[in-house]
Amino acid sequence: LSAAAASGGGLVQAGDSLRLSCAVSGFTSDYYTIGWFRQAPGKEREGVSCIQNNGSSTYYADSVQGRFTISRDNARKQVYLQMNNLNPEDTAVYYCNTIAGHWPWGKGTLVTVSS
Numbered sequence: 001l002s003a004a005a006a007s008g009g010g011l012v013q014a015g016d017s018l019r020l021s022c023a024v025s026g027f028t029s030d031y032y033t034i035g036w037f038r039q040a041p042g043k044e045r046e047g048v049s050c051i052q053n054n055g056s057s058t059y060y061a062d063s064v065q066g067r068f069t070i071s072r073d074n075a076r077k078q079v080y081l082q083m084n085n086l087n088p089e090d091t092a093v094y095y096c097n098t099i100a101g102h103w104p105w106g107k108g109t110l111v112t113v114s115s
Contacts, residue, residue, distance in 0.1 A: 002026025002103055004034070004079075004096045009109035014087050020109060022079040022096030034079045035099040036070060038092035039108070049081060050099050063089070086113045 008020040022034065035050035049060045049070040058070050069082040079096055093108040 002029045002032075003106070004029075004103055005106055006036075006094055006096045006109040009094060009111040011112045011114065012086055014113055014115050016086055016113070017082070017084045018086065018111060020081040020083065020094055020096075020111075022081075024077045024079060024096075029077060030074045032098045032102070034072065034096060036079075036081045037095045037097065038090075038111075039095070040089075040092040043092075045095070047099070048094070051079065083111070086111070088113050088115045 003025050005023045006020060008018060010018060012018055031053055033050055033052050036048045037045050038048050039045040047061060048064055049058065049068055051058045051070045051072050055072050060068060067085045072079040091111060091113050093110050095105055095108040097103050097105060
């Protein structure tokens with residue numbers, strides 16, 4: 001059974017950077033396209049970015065394009081989200097999962113950006 005756990009969130013100021021990490025477990029985790037998702041207070045969960053299983057292709061939501069960078073290290077079973085130039089609209093709980101949400105969602109990691 002595969003699963004993913006997000007970490008690295010925190011309280012930052014607008015314009016700051018954070019790097020989120022997603023620890024992926026399970027024998028077949030390397031086969032999946034992994035995505036970062038976020039859920040802001042009072043809003044539905046939305047996709048932020050995803051990366052193909054071999055890292056050859058990535059996708060970014062318009063709201064984070066040019067500011068966020070996704071990467072993965074399959075040997076370490078890690079997926080990362082480098083977030084630069086954060087703004088208050090990025091405040092949310094961030095999760096990682098397969099793009100279809102196959103795995104349990106877990107608690108996520110809270111990112112709070114103050115203005």
